[in-house]
Amino acid sequence: GSSGLFESAMGSTFPKRGNYEFIKKKTEDTFYDPKVATKELVDEVFDIVNDRNKGIRVIVTAKSAVRQNLRDKLHLIKAPTLLIWGREDKVTPAFVAEEFHKLLENSRLHFIEKCGHAPMMEHPDQFNEILESFLKEVSAASENKQVNT
DSSP states (O other): OOGGGGTTTTOSSOOOTTOHHHHHHHHHHTSSSGGGSOHHHHHHHHHHHHSHHHHHHHHHHHHHHHHSOOGGGGGGOOSOEEEEEETTOSSSOHHHHHHHHHHSTTEEEEEESSOOSOHHHHSHHHHHHHHHHHHHHHHHHHHHHHHTO
């Protein structure tokens, strides 16, 4: 699952254990189309929240992501980088993708319309097409570079 389910989507505090409706609503808010948050997915998130050890790991990971802001180091990444972003992402909004794209000199940014925080779940075919195209392009560029050296 996406750690984003527990970032701003969950709010600033960890939800009260046992509050299934709260978890259901927050999981639905992660997606543009709330129907993507199937009962199975909501159950999985609910189980994570209610498992003390898993819940603590999620909180530690989310807080670490906030503390370890890597913005000032992104310019050091020179490898081809693909950013696939949901245009309607409420967890990590589109302006963040645009900022990452500016800071990553060799990046490609693709927005998927009518999509929230998990494009690989909401629009898997479109996500995979974008990814496959990028990987083929990077592979071809790498092969050309090897031939020319």
